[in-house]
Amino acid sequence: QKEVEQDPGPLSVPEGAIVSLNCTYSNSAFQYFMWYRQYSRKGPELLMYTYSSGNKEDGRFTAQVDKSSKYISLFIRDSQPSDSATYLCAFTGGYQKVTFGIGTKLQVIP
Amino acid sequence: DSGVTQTPKHLITATGQRVTLRCSPRSGDLSVYWYQQSLDQGLQFLIQYYNGEERAKGNILERFSAQQFPDLHSELNLSSLELGDSALYFCASSAIGGIGNTIYFGEGSWLTVV
Numbered sequence: 433q434k435e436v437e438q439d440p441g442p443l444s445v446p447e448g449a450i451v452s453l454n455c456t457y458s459n460s461a462f463q464y465f466m467w468y469r470q471y472s473r474k475g476p477e478l479l480m481y482t483y484s485s486g487n488k489e490d491g492r493f494t495a496q497v498d499k500s501s502k503y504i505s506l507f508i509r510d511s512q513p514s515d516s517a518t519y520l521c522a523f524t525g526g527y528q529k530v531t532f533g534i535g536t537k538l539q540v541i542p
Numbered sequence: 543d544s545g546v547t548q549t550p551k552h553l554i555t556a557t558g559q560r561v562t563l564r565c566s567p568r569s570g571d572l573s574v575y576w577y578q579q580s581l582d583q584g585l586q587f588l589i590q591y592y593n594g595e596e597r598a599k600g601n602i603l604e605r606f607s608a609q610q611f612p613d614l615h616s617e618l619n620l621s622s623l624e625l626g627d628s629a630l631y632f633c634a635s636s637a638i639g640g641i642g643n644t645i646y647f648g649e650g651s652w653l654t655v656v
Binding site: 464466468473474475476477478481520529530531532533534535 | 544546575577583584585587590598600630632634644645646647648649650652
């Protein structure tokens, strides 16, 4: 079983739609949960960072963590064409290496 | 701009050759990470250094090596290059005591082996 599972997509949505991106993980040592956004051939940039189960909101973005189910989500409200990118979930236990999902490619169509 | 600087941005070399990729971490960050990203593999962790010492090792080939220098910059050396080594190589850094280890990436070095 892979440590992290993420659907690579691609996912195409119309502008203004709510986007839901998800990852599952198997490593119980993971305590910190992150979402990165990567534009084509650019370095990934940190979007959201959470620690506990529950929701964390930042503008149009909401990160959700369910530790009991080992499931995390990223919701994007009122999606924009500029949101078109690859979204990677990432996990770490603290001082250990960060483990990434393969990334979901999102396209928001005007 | 993440503050992590990588050079060169693009590199084309022949099979069997050796290249060195360079990374300067964000000011104050003691940890440096190297990742490889190819089209079908996603981001693969190679190696982590913390204040000059190797901290963690991932899927790094024996032909690859890295080090972190006293000024905290890091180099990734790739030798006996093969076509399959063509990829984007990212360096990332994080702060000391960074709970959660949120890491910040450079723009990457695009290596093409021909």
